[in-house]
Amino acid sequence: MSSLRDSYKQEGYVLLKNFLDKDLVTAIHREGRQIFAYQIQRTLGKSVDIDDQPAFEKAMYEFFAADFTAFANTGKQVQHMVSLHRLGTDSRITDTLKELGLDYPVIGVRPAMLFNSRHLAKRDDYWRLGAHQDWRTGQGSLDSVVVWFPLVPAGADLGALQVLPRSHRNGLYESSSVDYIGTIPDELLQDEWQQLEFEVGDVLFFSAFLVHRSGINSTESIRWSVQLRYNNLLENTFIERGYPLAYIYKPQAELITPDFPAVSQMNEIFN
Template structure:
């Protein structure tokens, strides 16, 4: 057994420094901001400089307040960036998953880019998640792995992840439901939280059973991050349970925009 796998199995996580190229992470972050900029222009009539991060994020807050539906839809489009999905199949990640013990890694759910700030949430638990385990929402293989990394330097002040080392060995904790997230009551946990610190390019691999929570973002900045999840198709109980998939994707039956599109609009596209 490699030392990396041994440490991972014992502690429930490994934090790999300088794992991904900073240029790659910076490009994905910039592309996500550009998508928001298109809708900021439409909604607010503002042309924003996506490379002036503090100014851009203030514009994001105004966009959120002005048109929440468009903001939420824009956030969903960011999740479908080709570059983000390409990253999810990067050989550096899949090779590390195999080294950690996933003999046949598969993507558990589509990649997610997250942008956490109290200014971008209607409820406290939407930007600062309490103690939870990701396996409860995925219900995949017992050796499911979550890959998490910030797109900006992230420490305690920006609310980087806090973890309970070795908590994965206790199995699935009882929890109370908050929408799709199950929050674990404090009385069930020890107080041995470890605050993680990240530079751009650092990547955290952790068991889907590891108890973790968001730190408190005490700044005026957004905590930009990416989360990837993987299952192991060769894990015995996953096979025996018939490869369950907890995430349900389905289209909306009704037209979102009534009486759309007009023939004239189609002609503009294809002429």
């Protein structure tokens, strides 16, 4: 067994320094900001320089306050970026999953991108997730893996992820049912939290059973991060359970924009 796999199996995670090309990660971050900038222009009626961090973040906070629905939808569109999906299928990632023991990795759910800031959340648990295990929301193979990396340098100040080493071996913890992630009560968690620190390009691979939580972003800046999730199609209990899928995508029956589109708008597109 490789030493990487040994350490992963033991601790429940591995943090690989300089794993991804910095330029690739920076380009994904930039594209995400650009997509927000299109809606900032529409909503606030002003263009914003996506490379001017304080000005861009201020515009993000204004956009969030001015049109929450468009903000949330934009956040979801960012998760559909082709570049992000391409990264999720990158052989550097799939080869590492195989090295960690996933004989036949398959995507568990679409990639996620988070923008953690107290100014971009209506509820506390939207910008800092409490202690939880991702397996509860994914319910995939027992060896499912989560890949987490920030798009900006992130340490304790920016609230980078905190993990409970070796907690994956305890199986599924009891959790509250009041929120969607299933927060684990403090009294069940006796061990030492480990605060992780990241440079751009560093990538964390962790077991979906590893207990983890957001750190506290005590800055005024946004902590951008990406999460990718994978199952193993050859894990026996996953096969035995008939490949269950806990994430449900479904179309909306009603038209979101009533009386749309006009025929003239169609002609403009196709002429």
